[in-house]
Amino acid sequence: MALEHAILVSLRERSATGYDLARRFDASIGHFWSATHQQIYKVLARMEQAGWVDVAHTENGGRRGKKTYSITSSGLAELTRWVHEPSTREAVRSDFTVKLRAGLDFDAIRADTETRLADHREQLAAYETSEKKFYPDPTNLTANEIGSWLALRGGLSREKHGIAWCEEILANLPHSNGETQ
């Protein structure tokens, strides 16, 4: 139910094509909501029907024109309504933890954990760079910036937790030859 709302948040920052949105979902917004371009196009069509977004067509001779979407007042009203709903608990689905819990091949888990640890470190470094670049003085933010900064802080915290957990796993996992039953 929330891809719509993530798109509205993004369009409120700047109008965009479906393609632009897909790129944003690969980068900034993707840090807390993931979506593919196929899903985005489907949802945009639905949102247009609902009147939450307007479309500006750019005809360019060729067959298919570019479509630039922007948020309408009705879209903003919907976003505001939704922000007032208490948020649902996120469903936890971690296949990594299922694998860990299986206790079936600690060498495979170890390798997997090392990959994840490297990922987390890379992501943490990217967030730290973003924070320095966009929020060098967090004591002095506009109302608009605070939400984005706190979202970024959540990402930083999440990666740090992920790193600490991976390190704990690596420190405690015994070595094995395949099955450990």
Next chain:
Amino acid sequence: MALEHAILVSLRERSATGYDLARRFDASIGHFWSATHQQIYKVLARMEQAGWVDVAHTENGGRRGKKTYSITSSGLAELTRWVHEPSTREAVRSDFTVKLRAGLDFDAIRADTETRLADHREQLAAYETSEKKFYPDPTNLTANEIGSWLALRGGLSREKHGIAWCEEILANLPHSNGETQ
């Protein structure tokens, strides 16, 4: 793709009916993989077709008998195969963060954050109780227990991160009267 595998892990610990599994997914396994009974029944039927589980019917005069599922050697082979696959990055989908990023009504976000903070604290306390009860001496675990203990440690870490982030939000969120644009 992993509900099957979460079920296999659970059945490997002890055979169960769909109903039993649903309860486990509300409790222990649910801490890292959530599923409803409807979804579990659908997937169990598919797993039976695939030969990953066996069914023992308990006829009890009445119309519908109880079905007790247990893992087969083929199911264990599949689980082992899957554990060796590198795990996929979990798709992040946090509607709370989308709301935060929207920057639209900090009082609503504050209330939401307080609810989440209370949830996280409750969950952390539950994990801490579990740890004391089931793993009083973590330096002395069997191979089988280590995976479960590390999964629990991940839960503890996740809740601690959640608490710290909520506290940071509450400390930094300004007060507002509705729209803050």
Next chain:
DNA sequence: TTCAGCATGTAATATGTTACATGATTAG
């Protein structure tokens, strides 16, 4: 001219949620 990036989508499939439905057993 070829390849990367821009730009839009359809189709098939998989997965998950919500609402609805049934009936047995057990504890108060």
Next chain:
DNA sequence: CTAATCATGTAACATATTACATGCTGAA
């Protein structure tokens, strides 16, 4: 007898993934 828990499912709908498909533009 009545309510909770045990136990199994169907149906409709919503959401997301994967594979496929098309065509333009600009740089090397």
